[in-house]
Amino acid sequence: MRLGSLNDQIQTIINDFGILLPEATLIVGCFVMIILQLIYEDKGTVVKTVFSLFLLGLIALTVSTATAPGSYFDGLLVQSQVTGLAKLFFIVITGFVLLFPKGENLLKRGEYHFLIFMILLGAMLLIEVNNLLLFYLSLELVSITSYLLINFNFDRKGFEAGIKYLLFGAMASGLMLYGLSLIYGLTGTLDLAGLGAFIESGAYAGAWLTVALLLFFVGIWFKLSLAPMHIWTPDAYEAGPTPVVAYISVVPKVAVLIFLAQFVLTTQLEILDFDWKMIFSGLAIVSMLVGNLSALSQTNAKRMMAYSSIAHSGMLIIGIIVGNDFGIQALLLYAIVYAFMNIGAFYLIELFERQGFVTIKDLAGVGRKSPWMGVFAVVIMIALAGLPPTGGFTAKLVMFSSLWEYYQTEGHTYLIWLFGLGLLNTAIALFYYLKIPYYLWVHPSDAEKEFKFSPKDGTIVAIVVFLVLLSFFKADLLLNVLNQFNFAL
Template identity: 75%
Template sequence: MSLEQLNQQIQSILGDFGILLPEAVLIVCSFVLIILQLVLKDKGSTIKTTFSLFALGLIAMAVSTTSISGVYFNGLLSLTQVVGIAKPFFILVTGVILLFPKGEGLLKKGEYHFLLLMILLGTMLLIQVNNLLLAYLSLELISITSYILITFSFDRKGFEAGIKYLLFGAMASGLMLYGLSLIYGLTGSLQIDVIGEFISQQPELGFWLPIAFILLFVGIWFKLSLAPMHIWAPDVYEAGPTPVVAYISILPKVAVLIFFSQLAITANLEDLSFDWKMIFAGLAVISMFVGNLSALNQTNAKRMMAYSSIAHSGMLVVGVIVGNAFGVQSMLFYGIVYGFMNLGAFYLIDVFQKEGFSKIHDLSGLGRQAPWLGVFAVIFMIALAGLPPTGGFTAKLLMFSALWDFYQTEGNQYLVWLFGLGLLNTAISLFYYLKIPYYLFIHTSEEKKEINFSTKDGTIVAIIVFLVLLSFFKADLLLNVLNQFNFAL
């Protein structure tokens, strides 16, 4: 390489730093939070929270002013138009997490704010990478910060859950890294587009390339809590702080799905000599059954939501299995609506826990004493079950429509099984989602119970409820936004 070419490359890389303005703002604000912690110690939660929300506003402004399409840093980053809707969604969810009612003790700690922003940074990087090693580092940033945050309940149960989360995560990371090394050895590159060109020219690589990609998929299964990499989820969800659990149930999952969909298309995984979609279809069905059947007997609301999350992961991955523009659009619609449903459900769980109600049977009769709280809980539960008039119904309708269209195009029989068993699991989920409304309004309790549902909590939950209902009655608003983006990637 000549000196002139080297100089041009350096100039190009320096010019590309503008695309990382949101990430740069995030990093600077994160270090300011650490300084605030050193100065204020475990005091000044209002100052720290206000600054964190202000930082999120700055990051959102930076996102709105940067370009959202193109290849940067000599191919390391490839920003598609999907980033334009994913980043604002991530920022909005982070802002709501900072307002959770039981997070007051956590908000005193500057490290808590810092680690939340590090997860946000990891997800923002993951959805725009074009290099598998950078994707691995982004996933590790998300994972390591998640392991630490789960222990922020500062009790024995939380530490045990954090260790279990760490051990499963370390195993998944090791297998994923070994898969990356095999892919590099076989294709000579870790650039996703270069790997795609190689696969399109030489899809038949015998035994090792399928094994390499399956090892890579292990990391994806872990972050999505797809069976068989789901075992960590129930204990982590039950023992971790509710705001943290809500956060890791949404952001990493949606970010990994976006990354995986881009990987499948850019790397031409369709040309591989083995049918990876059939493997994921099987795992999706297993995850739905494991999640829904295991949730039936749960008495702890957070543990029930863990199994719910496993079942929803099985539905969300259907969008990647379909893999066309309609499939990715349906997956993103489902992911956004699922994020709001989960956010609202965990917010109410946090309200209940703050008042001392941790078990589902503890909620007996509370819906009659706090009608608005009970109505909001019912809306979130029927939304998660996929019933009208909520966005959960619209999301599942779009996903099943995309799957059926794909089956008519491809004709693979396992797609019919995925469609039918997916509908069956939707029916099974009704039995545990409607358990909470049953206890709130129908089941009676001998002891008198009271709950404080503050104006602030009511306002936040009402806004989330409005968004969940709006995505049913005016689903075209979100669909029109999604239609503005190029899902051909």
């Protein structure tokens, strides 16, 4: 009887491997990339890039066939309709990053492709794990890879930023692991469903479980760059390669948010004595204030975008605080629009840096020399600020609408504070986002500055700008797509 049961379990596990076809394809592709690196060494940029893009296309095809809502591997992995959407989103963002203008220096290295794909693999696992230990391992895969990629400029500044990133990451990782050990010791399980059943049963009402959960959340707050766990962000963004910074500012963050949504929906945290939503609301407010106020004084565009990402993390966490279908829908909409705004901004920053425009003041008069690129920059900046007619306005409108609706239902005082201060921070953000358009078009130039961009660069930025505008003028298209998905993670 036991042998038959064991055979059934083994057969079930073998059958469940089909849902990991995208991840398996990615792993095989990484091994092929290692072989290409051994053959071409630091040459063959076109071959490696074409193979990477082909691999992404192949993974996208497997996602459509391998994604099926349900529980797999005895509950270790759980897939929902959101899982397939998120994986396709990660693949598209990865493709854009591989086309960044600095690719000639990075894409010739097979290790760069390999590490980018490791972040993609970790992100794809993060959104479907249903076990806290597997979540920790997936998060560490993303984190350690990010530490390495930040150093890919191979200069002293990058090494210093990488070490700072590593040290703060190690501290957050240690606290998270300690929290996980406490959770297991107190509940006897690391599965989300088991943890939810334990909390719902009321078997343990002491403060230790609250402490354990807070320690676990520290690692999540670190990855999301929420204040005060944001210390690593400005230096890492400024010193790291721009494509890498653009990538880690979007993909890992969205993956962790999707897992966090699954976590809070499954574990019934509302039953515990402490109000976790009030804590998250406080972190959101502090993050928005720290990010926006710090960004006001920045002269380096990448450092300004670092503080901007901290503020946007505070906005994104609102979807988790709301926690219902509308809140998760607002979270995904904001994440998608923010990703393309961020990719477009960092792409332009990379173009400017390649031609010697390092600080924001260096951009004085460039918009008049290159009107098309100046217009593109204006659109992306006002989108990040949340102004119409861009998708940034649509995303913030939906996010604040979900928060207001939730406040009317629950009536907690801290929600109205979050709503009011969130609107105030949107106004503050205008002062630094519009700084770049001001220098591009209004500020007089002291010297003749020519700005050149290739047809490829112009096409990619135009596509991003088109998507940002489309998400405003045809917002119903994206909303209708999101409405078709079941947000029960």
